[in-house]
Structures are given as C-alpha cells and as structure tokens.
Amino acid sequence: MAIRIVTDSVSDLPPALAQANDITVIPCYVVIGNETYKDGVEITADRFYARLPDLPRLPSTSQPTIADFQETYQRLLDQGHRIVSVHVSAKLSGTLNSATQAKAALGDPSEIEIIDSLAASAQMALVVLDAARIARESSDHSEVARQVRQNLPKHHAFFMVDTLEYLQKGGRIGKAQAFVGGMLKVKPILTVRDGEVHPLERPRSLERAKNRLVELAQTLAPIRQVNISYSTDRVQALGVRAQLAELVSPENLVESRFGPVLGTYVGPNALGVAVTQGTEGMV
Amino acid sequence: MSTSERELTGAELRRAFRLAFDRLEESRDVVNALNVFPVPDGDTGTNMSLTLRAGIERCPDADDAPASDVARELAQGAFFGARGNSGVILSQFLKGFSDALQDRATCNASDLARALDMARVAAYGAVGSPREGTMLTVIRRAAEAAGEVADTADAPDLLATAFGASCIALKNTPEQLPVLKEAGVVDSGGLGVVVIVGGALEALSPSHYAVASTEAQLESIIDSSMASLGDSGQSQEQGFVHSSLDEAWGYCTEFIISGSGLSLDDVRGYCEEMGRSTVVVGDSQNVRVHVHMQDPGAAISYGVSLGSVSSVKIENMDQQNVAWAAGHSAPAPSVGAALTVVAVAAGRGLAELFMESGCGHVIEGGQTMNPSVQQIMQGVERAGAEATIFLPNNKNIVLTAQQVAANDPTVHVVPTSSVPQGVAAMLAYNPVATLEENLAAMESALPEVTTIEITQAVRDTSVDGVAVSLGDYIALLDDNLVLTAESAERALQRAIAMAGVDSGSILTIYRGADADEGAADDVAAALEDETPGLQVDRMYGGQPHYHYLASIE
Numbered sequence: 001m002a003i004r005i006v007t008d009s010v011s012d013l014p015p016a017l018a019q020a021n022d023i024t025v026i027p028c029y030v031v032i033g034n035e036t037y038k039d040g041v042e043i044t045a046d047r048f049y050a051r052l053p054d055l056p057r058l059p060s061t062s063q064p065t066i067a068d069f070q071e072t073y074q075r076l077l078d079q080g081h082r083i084v085s086v087h088v089s090a091k092l093s094g095t096l097n098s099a100t101q102a103k104a105a106l107g108d109p110s111e112i113e114i115i116d117s118l119a120a121s122a123q124m125a126l127v128v129l130d131a132a133r134i135a136r137e138s139s140d141h142s143e144v145a146r147q148v149r150q151n152l153p154k155h156h157a158f159f160m161v162d163t164l165e166y167l168q169k170g171g172r173i174g175k176a177q178a179f180v181g182g183m184l185k186v187k188p189i190l191t192v193r194d195g196e197v198h199p200l201e202r203p204r205s206l207e208r209a210k211n212r213l214v215e216l217a218q219t220l221a222p223i224r225q226v227n228i229s230y231s232t233d234r235v236q237a238l239g240v241r242a243q244l245a246e247l248v249s250p251e252n253l254v255e256s257r258f259g260p261v262l263g264t265y266v267g268p269n270a271l272g273v274a275v276t277q278g279t280e281g282m283v
Numbered sequence: 284m285s286t287s288e289r290e291l292t293g294a295e296l297r298r299a300f301r302l303a304f305d306r307l308e309e310s311r312d313v314v315n316a317l318n319v320f321p322v323p324d325g326d327t328g329t330n331m332s333l334t335l336r337a338g339i340e341r342c343p344d345a346d347d348a349p350a351s352d353v354a355r356e357l358a359q360g361a362f363f364g365a366r367g368n369s370g371v372i373l374s375q376f377l378k379g380f381s382d383a384l385q386d387r388a389t390c391n392a393s394d395l396a397r398a399l400d401m402a403r404v405a406a407y408g409a410v411g412s413p414r415e416g417t418m419l420t421v422i423r424r425a426a427e428a429a430g431e432v433a434d435t436a437d438a439p440d441l442l443a444t445a446f447g448a449s450c451i452a453l454k455n456t457p458e459q460l461p462v463l464k465e466a467g468v469v470d471s472g473g474l475g476v477v478v479i480v481g482g483a484l485e486a487l488s489p490s491h492y493a494v495a496s497t498e499a500q501l502e503s504i505i506d507s508s509m510a511s512l513g514d515s516g517q518s519q520e521q522g523f524v525h526s527s528l529d530e531a532w533g534y535c536t537e538f539i540i541s542g543s544g545l546s547l548d549d550v551r552g553y554c555e556e557m558g559r560s561t562v563v564v565g566d567s568q569n570v571r572v573h574v575h576m577q578d579p580g581a582a583i584s585y586g587v588s589l590g591s592v593s594s595v596k597i598e599n600m601d602q603q604n605v606a607w608a609a610g611h612s613a614p615a616p617s618v619g620a621a622l623t624v625v626a627v628a629a630g631r632g633l634a635e636l637f638m639e640s641g642c643g644h645v646i647e648g649g650q651t652m653n654p655s656v657q658q659i660m661q662g663v664e665r666a667g668a669e670a671t672i673f674l675p676n677n678k679n680i681v682l683t684a685q686q687v688a689a690n691d692p693t694v695h696v697v698p699t700s701s702v703p704q705g706v707a708a709m710l711a712y713n714p715v716a717t718l719e720e721n722l723a724a725m726e727s728a729l730p731e732v733t734t735i736e737i738t739q740a741v742r743d744t745s746v747d748g749v750a751v752s753l754g755d756y757i758a759l760l761d762d763n764l765v766l767t768a769e770s771a772e773r774a775l776q777r778a779i780a781m782a783g784v785d786s787g788s789i790l791t792i793y794r795g796a797d798a799d800e801g802a803a804d805d806v807a808a809a810l811e812d813e814t815p816g817l818q819v820d821r822m823y824g825g826q827p828h829y830h831y832l833a834s835i836e
Binding site: 182185 | 632636640715789791
C-alpha cells in the first residue's frame with residue numbers, strides 16, 4: 001500500500017523515468033486519417049513526425065476515455081494504493097474531465113486526488129516528477145496533492161515553434177493568436193500561463209530563439225529541475241541542454257520529446273525548456 | 284516704454300502673420316532647396332509653410348478680434364497642423380508667442396518683445412537637445428535683439444531690429460554647423476524664420492522692411508547659398524518628389540513644356556486657377572508642371588499652346604483615394620482594446636507588414652510626407668484603444684509624435700527613426716504584455732538595428748566629404764550618407780559590405796516601388812554565399828523614392 005502517481009501521455013514523460021518512479025501513464029489518442037493510435041504506444045514520435053509533412057489533413061487528438069481512467073484507477077485501488085492523478089491543463093484538453101468522471105463513476109473514493117497541472121508536456125512532466133518526489137516522503141496522498149498544487153506556480157515553460165500554423169489549426173493557440181501572420185520569418189517563443197498558451201517574443205532566427213530560451217530559463221534561477229524537449233531536431237535540443245546543464249545536477253536534468261499528441265500542435269522543429277524554481281534537495 | 288505708441292490690434296496681428304505666410308509660401312522652394320541632405324524627404328519649407336497655413340486658416344478674421352484670440356487660434360491651428368521637426372518648432376514658437384499675449388486685446392512693442400522671448404523659450408523646449416546653427420539660433424537672436432530695444436522702440440522698430448538680428452544669425456549658421464559649411468549654404472529652417480519675421484515686419488511697415496532687408500543684405504545671403512547649390516539648387520525633381528503629400532483630387536497631371544521665353548509665373552497662375560496642388564518649376568526654356576486637374580486634357584492643351592509638351596504622366600487620384608479609403612473603411616482591429624500600436628509607413632508592403640505584425644492602424648506617410656499632429660491624432664483615434672504606442676519610423680516625425688504625446692497621456696512614443704527600427708520594435712511588441720513591459724522591450728530593440736537606405740540624390744551637394752550629383756544612387760547608413768553608386772543594387776551591396784554582416788546577422792531587404800523585382804537577387808545570393816549562417820529575408824515594401832531599405836540585426 002502506497003501512493004501512486006497517474007498522469008496522461010501529454011506529459012511526454014520519458015518511459016524510463018515513469019518506470020523508475022512507478023508512474024502510470026494513460027495514453028491519449030492521435031487520429032490520423034481514419035486511424036486512431038494510442039499516443040506513444042501504437043505510434044512513436046519518430047513515426048509520427050516522419051508522416052506529418054505528407055499528411056493531406058492535419059492529425060487530430062482525443063483525450064483518454066472515462067473507461068481508460070476507470071480501469072487504471074480500479075486496478076491501483078484494488079492493489080491497495082492511493083492515487084494522485086496529474087493531468088494536462090483543462091484549458092487545453094478535456095482529459096481532466098474524463099478523469100473526474102471516472103472518479104465519480106467509482107463512487108468518488110477519497111483515495112483519488114485529481115490535479116490540473118495547468119501545464120502540458122515538458123512543464124507537466126516536471127509537475128508529475130515533483131508529485132512523485134513528494135509522494136516518496138509522505139503517506140498522506142491529500143497532503144501530497146496539496147503540496148503539488150502549492151508548487152504549481154514554480155513550474156515554467158518556454159517553447160519555440162517553427163510555425164504557429166499547427167497550434168492555430170489545432171485550436172490550441174490561445175492568446176498567441178496575436179503572433180499569427182506577419183510576412184517576416186520569425187521563430188515565436190510562447191509560454192504557458194494559467195494553463196493557456198501565451199505569446200512571449202518573436203526572435204528573427206533559430207539561433208536567437210535558442211539563446212532566448214536559455215536566457216529566459218536562466219532568469220528564473222535558482223532552479224531545481226530542468227526539462228529540455230524537442231519535436232524533430234535533437235541537435236538543437238542538445239545545444240540548449242548543454243547551456244543549461246550547469247544549473248542543476250544531472251539527475252534533475254531531463255530530456256524529453258514532444259510526442260505525437262503534442263507534435264500535432266507544435267509541429268516539427270519545435271524546441272522547449274521547462275524549469276522548476278527552487279533549490280535542489282529542498283521542497 | 285513710450286506711452287504714445289500705437290498699439291497693434293488683433294486684425295493687424297493677423298495681417299502680419301498672413302503676409303508672413305504668403306512670403307513663406309513664395310520662398311518655399313528656396314527654403315526647400317537649402318535642405319542640404321540630398322535625399323527625398325519632407326522638406327523644411329513645405330513643412331513650415333503647411334504648419335503656418337494651418338494656423339492662419341484658424342485665425343478669426345473679424346476686425347475687432349482681440350490680439351489674444353488671434354494669437355491663440357493661430358497657435359492652436361499650427362499645433363494641429365505641425366509637420367516635421369521644423370513645423371513642430373514653429374508651432375511651439377507660436378504657442379509661446381500666444382501665451383505671452385493671453386489677456387491682451389492689443390499689443391505694443393514691449394508685449395511683442397515679451398512674446399518673442401516666450402516664443403524662443405517654447406521653441407527651444409520643443410527639442411530634446413537643441414543645436415545651434417539652426418532655426419533655433421535664428422529665433423533666439425531675433426528675440427534677444429527685440430528684448431534689448433523693448434523699452435525704447437515702437438513695434439515696427441522693434442520688429443526691424445529683430446529681423447536684422449535674425450538675418451545676421453542666419454548668415455552665421457554655416458559657422459556653427461559644419462554640414463552647412465561643407466554645402467556652402469545657410470540653414471533652411473533659419474531662412475524660414477527670417478522670412479516669417481520679415482513678412483510680419485513688411486505688413487506693419489513696408490518702408491521699415493525695405494530698409495532693414497537692404498541693410499541686412501538678405502538677398503545676397505540667399506543668392507550665395509543658391510550659388511553653392513549650383514544648377515540643382517532649384518532642382519526640378521524637388522517639387523515632384525513631394526507630390527505624394529498632395530491632396531488626392533482629380534487627375535495628377537505632370538508634364539514638361541519646352542519652348543522659349545516661358546513665364547513660370549504665368550504657368551503657375553494658370554495651374555493655380557484651374558487645379559490644385561500646383562508645383563511649377565524650371566526656367567524660360569523648360570517648365571516642369573505638376574498639378575491636380577479635374578480635366579487633365581485642359582492642362583496639356585494649355586502647355587501645347589506655349590511650346591512642345593513631353594514626359595506626360597496622368598494618374599487618377601480619385602481612384603487611388605477610393606481604393607485606399609475602401610481598404611481603410613473597416614473598423615481597426617484594435618478598437619476597444621487596452622493597448623495597440625499605431626505606426627507611420629509609406630508603401631503598401633510596409634503598411635501590410637506593420638498591420639500583420641499587430642498594429643491597430645498605419646498612417647500613410649514617411650520620408651516625403653510627414654504627417655501632421657492632427658493626422659497622428661486621427662490615426663490614434665481610429666485605432667481606438669485605451670492606450671497607444673506610436674512608432675514614427677522617421678526622424679523627422681519623432682518630434683511631431685512627441686507633441687501628440689505631450690497633449691494626450693494615452694499616447695506613448697517609441698522614437699523609431701527608420702522603418703527597420705519600427706519593424707524591430709514591432710516584433711518586440713507583445714499584445715498581452717503590459718504597456719510598461721512593451722515600451723521597455725520595444726525601446727531596447729532599437730539599438731540592435733543598423734539601417735540602410737538607398738535612394739537617388741535630389742540635388743548636387745557634398746556631405747561628409749562625399750560628393751553627390753543629382754540622380755546618383757546614394758546609400759545612407761544609419762542616416763549618414765556614405766557612398767554613391769551607379770545603380771541602386773550596387774549601392775545596396777556596398778552599403779551592406781560597409782556596415783558588415785557576420786554569420787549571426789539577419790539582413791532584411793525591403794524592395795521599394797521603384798526597384799525591379801528580382802534586381803537584388805544577385806546581391807542577396809552573393810551575400811549568402813560569402814557569409815554562411817547569414818539570414819537574408821527579402822520582402823516587398825513598396826515605399827516610394829527609396830529603392831531599398833535594409834536592416835542588419
């Protein structure tokens with residue numbers, strides 16, 4: 001009997017980290033043409049990005065079903081665990097709603113705490129890892145949930161996209177709509193604020209955008225977790241990673257990848273940096 | 284102060300400024316010609332004349348209007364009509380002048396002296412860092428001289444003294460400003476001031492004016508400047524590059540009449556009677572005509588009656604106006620927003636670029652047409668947001684914009700002095716950030732940009748040691764003339780080389796209305812080959828007169 005962390009695949013949590021922390025990842029769905037795939041299970045990021053440029057229509061995505069959640073929750077409850085379930089921002093997806101309904105269908109057991117991470121992808125993964133760390137030191141899952149929620153303002157993300165087209169067509173552009181258009185080539189840098197995509201800056205080149213991602217992360221120091229994420233260009237991600245490596249110890253430096261669901265919205269050549277403010281070793 | 288002295292009535296004051304305006308209007312081409320920089324820009328004479336005209340048009344013309352009302356309305360009109368730096372300085376001069384006469388039904392010599400002194404203070408206050416050897420110096424000397432005789436002279440004597448001092452100050456301007464000395468001319472705005480003071484004096488007392496102008500040798504001061512400018516002093520191009528400032532009405536009609544014994548006055552008279560926006564320049568053999576006519580055929584026929592007609596160009600201004608108005612009839616996207624940006628830009632491509640980057644409204648204008656205070660206010664109003672960040676995008680519009688901001692606390696100027704600076708500021712703009720965050724981000728973007736402008740010289744001159752002939756392609760690097768070349772593309776290429784680019788640079792080239800599509804392809808390709816990692820972005824700007832604008836960031 002222990003506290004178990006549940007999340008969804010929008011966290012883009014690397015499988016090794018999920019396994020090491022006993023985190024259950026419920027896959028979302030990505031719909032390509034008439035086919036529906038379980039994110040990260042039935043379609044890999046490599047396969048997804050390879051197909052993306054040639055698709056006649058952009059893919060779409062779908063949240064896990066209530067049944068998906070019910071099944072996971074029931075299994076963990078049967079094993080005697082209590083659950084802290086951390087999900088993608090309700091402003092970006094209906095996933096949280098599925099989780100809530102699944103919990104209700106189970107009779108609203110007090111053993112389940114559901115948290116809106118107000119984030120997605122790299123930033124959300126940091127929230128999930130934070131939850132896992134807190135859970136290791138606590139036996140009260142409600143207290144874990146309280147601390148996770150309290151820490152939410154400490155997690156930040158900045159990401160650069162090659163084009164805003166995917167976010168716009170996918171209906172997830174939020175306030176970054178303001179950066180759509182313009183005849184000059186820019187690499188928009190966006191952030192997630194209050195669970196929604198916000199525009200931040202419009203650097204004119206990839207080099208400058210990368211430098212700004214690094215600077216934006218550095219201005220938030222001290223930092224206790226870093227997560228570098230990319231969609232297709234790992235070389236660029238490694239460059240950013242190298243520049244931020246000195247901010248945290250290696251075990252707190254995560255490298256992840258925008259999976260198929262995220263890729264539907266950020267497209268190829270996207271690059272992101274997420275950080276958690278704080279001092280390593282302290283809660 | 285002599286108590287027996289006759290007091291000037293409001294009507295007399297109005298007549299004085301009216302004649303000052305008429306004289307300025309007559310001297311407009313000469314004042315414009317003294318603009319030493321050989322680039323097509325909003326000229327001093329035109330800007331001062333339009334500013335004063337806006338003041339005169341607002342003046343009450345009742346015979347019993349008090350002096351205070353005349354001065355106040357004149358200043359108000361000039362304020363709203365102020366264009367370009369010289370226009371703004373003039374409007375502030377008039378503001379100071381009117382403040383001094385606030386409660387005066389009539390004014391005497393000592394009132395005039397006080398008014399000139401307050402005008403001087405206000406004029407200096409209009410500019411952040413006043414430079415001597417400009418119209419400010421001429422204003423200052425006139426005011427100081429008037430102050431010295433305020434207790435003893437009557438109004439005409441006082442103005443004659445001020446006028447004499449202004450002429451001497453004008454003559455000395457080349458000693459104070461090296462750029463004037465190199466070109467061998469006096470300051471253009473300074474001449475504008477001399478003409479205005481002279482006109483006012485002439486209205487009060489033609490005999491005083493005759494004596495004073497002879498004594499000051501004004502003619503010879505002007506003649507020697509014009510001689511330095513050589514053949515291009517009365518550049519025939521000049522009037523024409525400003526045609527974009529014109530009223531869009533009827534058909535814009537341009538042609539050259541060649542013959543013998545042609546009278547500029549006669550041709551000008553005909554055009555002024557028949558049309559609008561008249562510009563007639565030339566000599567007895569060649570007269571170049573620019574006029575807006577409802578029937579362009581009539582103007583051509585008139586020309587044929589005087590000699591042979593060539594280089595005919597006719598454009599339907601109404602149509603252009605309709606097309607432009609149609610595109611602007613939709614409500615601005617920023618109406619009701621908390622914050623927006625309004626920018627000045629000339630050319631369709633640039634206007635679209637600013638709109639697409641998030642501007643609420645773009646005011647048509649720029650190098651050759653400096654918008655007035657009123658036009659900027661209208662643009663801000665049209666954008667309709669609670670707060671407005673304004674981008675002048677031209678160094679000669681910055682001061683006008685600051686006038687607007689000084690009177691409207693919702694307007695905030697980011698002093699962009701070129702289009703590329705404006706684009707950089709615009710890309711630093713984030714509509715969801717606060718006003719303060721945006722002002723800081725946009726202002727910090729300005730020093731990152733090097734601006735290159737390619738145009739054709741509108742006169743012969745020498746600037747910073749570079750000899751320029753009319754029609755040469757010239758390159759300006761951050762507003763300094765650096766070179767001349769045989770083609771616009773060559774000028775662009777050399778200016779970029781001079782500015783220097785490296786692998787991290789971003790070069791943006793905005794093609795003007797006068798440059799051929801694809802003409803700069805080779806320049807861009809060669810640069811990309813030579814400098815790996817250099818990013819070259821090209822787009823259509825459509826700006827008039829400037830074949831290319833470019834920025835290096």
